[in-house]
Amino acid sequence: MNYNITDIENIVTWQAEFAGQTLQWVGEDNQEQYEKKLNNANTRRQLEQSGWLTNTLDYQFNSHGFRSPEFDPTNDHFCAFGDSVTAGVALNYNQIYSTIIESKLGISCYNFGQAGGSDSTSVRLALTWLPKLAPKFVIYQSTFKHRFEWIEPWHGQRNPAGVKNPQQAVIYGVQPHGGGSSPSTQSDLYQHWINIDTNRELLAVKNLMTMRYLCQEMQIPLIEISIDDFFSKSDDKGRDLLHPGPKIHQIQAEKILEKINGS
């Protein structure tokens, strides 16, 4: 299947700079914020309760800059698209809902989660990768509707490995607490756009319909979940005390597995 978007593979997000690397901190889960939280009695208690005083994290990125095993279409696999929740920011890799599903089903999960990503990012990645990988099924985790992605010149100091003419996917509408994501929200046009619910709703519907169409055309079952599914009143948090914690991921993994087994 060819949708004739020239150079779509050259679009990269900020995670591309980490291709092939293993990091201990990423984005909002950064050392500076963590140490601040250690020095505050309330947040220290929260870290302790969630087991984050002793735990260390590894963020291992594949050669395309995703927190995922290398992509190999010949392996039995499924794909997960979403934002930092799917990327598992502030969690160990084996605590992410998609990795739990991977272990239960015994097939690989190719994780396209993008920290600070938008629904448009997920759909672009699906357009790029689904025709190449043809997974067994797809999980699409939609995110905040006020985020949108536009393509701009590459901002990085050096080209990401393997990308000759990189173009940067900039996400408008990310609210960074501790650095990492794009802060491009000051434009008049963006401010105009975000003020009207209809713009956000229309973009979300357009992305969802595109994802559905793409999966139906390729006869790939699609499981739709939302960021709202992960934000309950639970105290269960990731190491950054912002993202959902391992228990919430476990619960969501079980719900998704029920859907998979029921279909």
Added chain:
Amino acid sequence: MDLELVINPTTELANKTIYWYGNDSEEVYNKNLADPIQYSRLKAGGWINTTIEYQYNSNGFRGSEFDSAHNHFCVFGGSIVNGIGLLYEQLYPTIIANQLNIQCFNFGQPGGSNDTAFRLALTWIPKLKPKFVIYQTTFKSRVEMIELPNHEYQTPVWQKKPPARAEIYGIQTVAPGRTAQINRDHLYKNWVMYDLNQDLLKLKNLLAFRQLCKEYNCQLIETADDNFDTDLDHMDRARDLYHPGPNLHRQQAEKMLNIIWQKS
């Protein structure tokens, strides 16, 4: 989503009949009359002293009232579908409707974008459930954003909530005013410079349109502005001497009818 509350470029014309619109203005027409080359084009097209009625229904679209009880199809697109500079019966959707003896509900918006067409489809296809749908894509450099209405806008009595206006970025214009002003926005200029933004948006509108039609069991027929020969030297022009003329619409109607017959 209160999509029906969004003001389209032609919403303000609801229930009105006008004789000039957009590029097809009296001023441009008189200028063309005074220019010998343009005059010969107007004459060749049969446009000297021809009256064009732009008749808008109560929802502000050119053509008949929408009634899902009638056997009908819907057409979405920009000014070509709307038929700027043409009599209503000369438009290719009207020719198709007459040939098939069913009604055509025409959602063409002058200066519209592919976003506009998708939004209108999302608003109206679930309500009307047409027999089939024609989607004519337009310039990919155009982007629609919903904004607050201009102060001059009078809220129609049928709108209970404050309306929002569909503003299209990327319409090429040499005239000063709002259209030129919004195109200068830094974010838009940044966006339009990269083909990938335009290509991705066009593709997403198309795929989402296809999915919408699938979910409502409507057959979708896709066409594009590019399918019309818009070479300005071509003599078959609408009255504004800019948009495609009646022969091009007739040719397009024949092509589309062949597709419809093949699919049915």
